[in-house]
Structure formats: C-alpha cells, structure tokens
Amino acid sequence: MKSLLSASLFASLCAIHTLPTAGPLDEHPGRWLGDLATPDGPTLRLGAELYRRADGSPWASVASPDQGVIDIPVAAIEEHGDTVDLKLSFAELSLTWAGDYFRGVWKQGGQPQALVLRQVADFPMAARPQTPRPPFPYTDETLAIRTAGGITLGATLSIPNGVAQPDLVILVGGSGPGTRDANLLGHRSFAVLADHLARQGIAVLRYDKRGVGRSTGDYEGHVGADLIDDLDGVVRAMRARRGVKRLGLVGHSEGAYIAAASAARRPRDVDFVVSMAGVGLQGLDLMLLQDRVWAESHGASPAEADRAMAYVRRYYDTVLAHAEPAPRLAALKALYQGLPPEDQALIKKLDMNAGTLSLAWAGKPFLRASLQDDARTAWRAVRCPVLVLGAGLDHQVPAPPNVRGIAAALHAGGNRHVEQAILPGLNHLFQTAPTGREEEYGSIEETLAPLAMERIARFVRTSL
Numbered sequence: 001m002k003s004l005l006s007a008s009l010f011a012s013l014c015a016i017h018t019l020p021t022a023g024p025l026d027e028h029p030g031r032w033l034g035d036l037a038t039p040d041g042p043t044l045r046l047g048a049e050l051y052r053r054a055d056g057s058p059w060a061s062v063a064s065p066d067q068g069v070i071d072i073p074v075a076a077i078e079e080h081g082d083t084v085d086l087k088l089s090f091a092e093l094s095l096t097w098a099g100d101y102f103r104g105v106w107k108q109g110g111q112p113q114a115l116v117l118r119q120v121a122d123f124p125m126a127a128r129p130q131t132p133r134p135p136f137p138y139t140d141e142t143l144a145i146r147t148a149g150g151i152t153l154g155a156t157l158s159i160p161n162g163v164a165q166p167d168l169v170i171l172v173g174g175s176g177p178g179t180r181d182a183n184l185l186g187h188r189s190f191a192v193l194a195d196h197l198a199r200q201g202i203a204v205l206r207y208d209k210r211g212v213g214r215s216t217g218d219y220e221g222h223v224g225a226d227l228i229d230d231l232d233g234v235v236r237a238m239r240a241r242r243g244v245k246r247l248g249l250v251g252h253s254e255g256a257y258i259a260a261a262s263a264a265r266r267p268r269d270v271d272f273v274v275s276m277a278g279v280g281l282q283g284l285d286l287m288l289l290q291d292r293v294w295a296e297s298h299g300a301s302p303a304e305a306d307r308a309m310a311y312v313r314r315y316y317d318t319v320l321a322h323a324e325p326a327p328r329l330a331a332l333k334a335l336y337q338g339l340p341p342e343d344q345a346l347i348k349k350l351d352m353n354a355g356t357l358s359l360a361w362a363g364k365p366f367l368r369a370s371l372q373d374d375a376r377t378a379w380r381a382v383r384c385p386v387l388v389l390g391a392g393l394d395h396q397v398p399a400p401p402n403v404r405g406i407a408a409a410l411h412a413g414g415n416r417h418v419e420q421a422i423l424p425g426l427n428h429l430f431q432t433a434p435t436g437r438e439e440e441y442g443s444i445e446e447t448l449a450p451l452a453m454e455r456i457a458r459f460v461r462t463s464l
Contacts, residue, residue, distance in 0.1 A: 023079040024097050025050050025058035032095070032102055033065075033124075034117035039110065042066075046106060046115060047123050048086060048093060054144035054154035054214045060086050061213070062093060065123045068185035068442055073177055073212050073219060089220075089360075126186030130447040132195035137161050144214075145207065147233030149226070154214025155207035155234070156180055158198040167246045167460055169197055170234055171206040174253030174277075179213040180206040182252070185442035189429060193250070196453045202460055205238055223369040224258065231262045239269045248272035248384075248460060253397055253428070254279065256406075257375040264381035272463040274387045274456050277397045277428055280405025283373040284316055286397070287356055293395050297437055298350050308346055311339060315357060320371055325363045332362055379406050380413035385463040387419045389455065391426035393436025419459065423452055 033047040047063035047070075060077060063070040076087045082097040091108035095117065102117040143155040160166055171190045173182055182190040194204040210230055211219030231249075238247060248271055251259030256278025263270040279286055291312045295305045318335055322328035336344065336353075347353060361367045379386075388406045390399025399422045410418045427433035430452040431444045 024082060024084040024095060024102075025060065025077070025079060028097060028102075028119075031063075031120050031123055032117040033063075033120045034102075034104055034115040036106055036113060036115050038113075045124070046093070046104075046117075047120075048095060048102075048104075048117065049123075050084075051214070053152070053216055054208075055152040055216050057216065060084070062086060062088065063123050065125055068126065070123050070125065070183055071179050071213055075220070126442075128186055128188070128447050129445055130192045131188055132191055136195070136198075138198040143205075143237075145234055145237045147230055149217075149229050149233070151210050151217040151230060151233070152215065153207045153210065153230060153234065154180065155205055156194075158194050158204045160198050160201045160203060163201045163203075165243055165245045166201055166203040167248065168203040168205065168238055168244045169460060170231070170238060170247070170249050170259075171204060172231060172249055172251035172255035172259045173209060174251075174255045177212040177219045178209055180208045182206075184429075187429070187441075187447040189252075189447050192447045193453060193456070196448075197457055197460070200457050200461070202457065203244070205234065207234060221365060223365050224254075224261075224373055225369075227258050228261045228265070231258055232265060235262060235266055235269050246271040248274065248463075250274040250276065250456060251278060252276040257373070257378060260375065260378040260382050263384060264378050267383050270384055272385045272387075272460065273382060274389065274459060275406055276389050276430060276452070276456075277391055277394055277399070278388065278402065278406055279375040279397055280379070280402040280407075280409065281375070283371045283375075284320075286402070287316060287371065288312065289398060289401070290396060291352065291357065293398060295350050295352065297395055297435070300346075300350055304346055304350075307343060308350055308352060311335075311343060311347060312352070312357065316371055319362055319368050323368075328368075329359055329363055332359060376405055376409035379409035382410060382413065383415055385417035385419075385459075386410055386415065387456070387459040387463070388421075389430075389452065390420075390422040391428060391430055391436075391452075392422050392424040393426060393433050394428040395436050395438060396428040417463070421455065423449070423455070425449075426452065 029050045031049045033045055035043050036046040037043045044066045048060055050060045053059045060074055062072040074086045075089050078085045084095050086093045094105045095102040104115045104117050106113045138158045138160045141157045143157055145153045145155055181188040190206045194206055197204050208215040209219055210217030249259035256275035259273050263273050292309055295308045318331050322331055388403050390403040403420055407418055407420050425432055426449050427436040429441055430448050431446050432449050433440055
C-alpha cells in the first residue's frame, strides 16, 4: 500500500543494542527540541524523546514537528559517556549532555549540522478541534501486554466510568509503524475514536505496534503474520480481564485484515469486527489498483497511466521473482535504468518512486509478503457479525471493489451477519474531504467524520 508518509521517516528497528544501566537515556528522560538550519532551506524544529518502553528498557524516538511527524522509530541506540547516538536508517542524531540541555549533531547525507535541544513539555503540533480534552467520563489505564512471541506491547485501556461490564473494542492500526493514537500530521485518529466510544459506555484498547512507541520488537522486519500474532496476544490478555462483556475488533486499512485473521483464529474470543477501509482484494491486485488511482489523480492522461502501469506491473513482478533482498534490489535498479528516458521522466513527474514503489520498501520482507497475501482468505473464515465500511473518496483502498470483495468473502464462508456501507465524501482516513487525495490529509481540520464514528458505535451497541 502507499505509505502515508515517506518511507525514510518510517524506518524502524533493525537491531537492538544492549544499553548500560546509566547514561543520558536514564538520567534525562523527556522531550527535547531544537532548531535545525537545513542547507539552503528553512529552519525546522527537530526533537527527541527519551523514555522507557513497556518492558522497562530505555529507548528513544525522533520528532519533526514542522513536518507533522512524531514518534519516528530509531534503528539502534548507542551510549558512550554523556553522549547517546540515535540511529535511523537515513540519518543519525547524536546528543551530548551539557549541564541542562543537549548539544546535538544531525547527520544526514552531507555536512553534519549542530543544534541545541532544550526540554519541552510537549512537541508543538497542529491543534485539531477533535483532539480529546478533559474532563473525561472514563479512566485511562496504561498497560504492558506480553505476547507469545516475546514482544511487549505498550497500550492504553479507556474504561468508561460507572459501567459495570462494558463491551470492549480493540483498535488495530493500518499500514506503517503506527502508535496507539495513530498520530499523523497532528491528527490522533485512534485517540479521537477511543474518546467517542468510551463516552458511549464502550471500553477501548489501543496499542503501539511492535518496535514503535513504547512497544519492543522489530517493525522493520515484520510480515503480516507477525502483526496477527501480536493482536492475538492482545485479544488473549483482554479476554483474561474480568469485567469484559463482549470483545470486538475495529481495524483500519491493513488493520482490518489483521483483525479478520485474528477473529478467524479465535472465534470464541472475538464477538464482532468492524472494517474501516479494509482490503477485499488479493495484495498484488490492490497495489496495482492503488497505483493507477494515484497516477490518474496526479494528472496522468489515460495513455500516460497505461505507460506508468506497465512499469509498475514489471516492478511488482520483479519483487515477487526474487526471494532475497540483494538480487531483488539489483533487478529493480536495472529495471528502472532500462526504461526509456521519457518513461523515467513520467515516473518522476507522477512521483511513483515512493511508498510501495520505492527501493526502501522493496528491500523489506513485508512488501513481498503483502503482494502475496489475499485478505479474502481470512474474511471467509470469520463467523461473527461484521460491519464493512468504505470511504467514497478513498484513493488508497478504493471502496467499491474492496467492500464488495470483503462482503463476498464473508458470504462465501457462510456469514450472514454482515452490514456494509460506503460513506460518501470521506477519504481513506475517514475525514470529510474535497477530493480524497493523500496530500489533503494534513490540511483538513477534521480528524474523523462524526458520521463514521457514530456508525461504528451503533454497530457495537446493537450487533448480536
């Protein structure tokens, strides 16, 4: 699927270094922010957060508030004396303690750039009107959930006040290394949805993906089966809690497929599922559809879209043909270099070297696995009630074929407890949108359309 942000910002854990028990990470926790003067460009605020993960181990993330991004996972951390090096796949931030602030050095490509980082209460982000604000008629509980695979997931459980035995919803995030709040461009869509449901007496659990936020593990090397295993661990933990009535899963985009697979595995534990912009096609077919919609929405004529898609099809065929990363990347570079100059210019004009069509993604196991996956296999095995929601302006998971695909798979498996709807005027994030293009996500003030949230809440309350 197309990444919501650049792949470079979403590099995740590649290796975990054993850290000493004392040093900057332990001694100076919190959020630190400074001004980075970019070469021949604007000054951007750059930050780092030093914290303990759900298992108690010290860790950190990087933030670029002016680009609307926080919780950028680091690939590795090294401490030596008063200095800690935060290593990302595309850059490195070194922090040296200087009495009451950090002297920082940012290394990305060319000349290292110095900056001073001082402690702040929070990173400055766009103020969105739906971001939850107190007073809250529910209590948030911070959890550490240990999975069978040895991952510890950081999570938040929102429990409505005065409800003796509430239904419980687990929110499952879409593609990319998402946090429990699904932070994106100042929007916190899962926090908003959790607030809406909890105010209606429904308990909500949301969690950081493996290798992201407070969760341990490796996101970068995952495949879909790993995320299904993680969700299984969350379901088991929540089913073991006293006071839970019915338990359901609400998954967005790729998260809907993860939810379906978990519900199929654990039919006695999962009582209902909601799919928000879920996938109802084979993986390769979905990505081809996504890329054609992208090309057309970015101005390609029918002839240009056909030329671009001929390259895209060969690109994905090449990914599938090579199981190992090194020959796969070499073949993809040769494929692009062998294009006629006019086709290379077209690919650049349409910005089709990003996301699933980038070399950064091509070297990771999850792209090849996603091309091979078929979400319909999981949906055919789901027996509980399901609400299938699509968004009428969704460019990433176009609603008509995917809603039809999910519903057909459910019916083929004998499930007759299926509701489906395509909500008009909403984009992939379920925001009310002008066109649905991804570039609009950050400029829209609405985080989640009330229509979508109320449809989900009504289904949770009434599904049998």
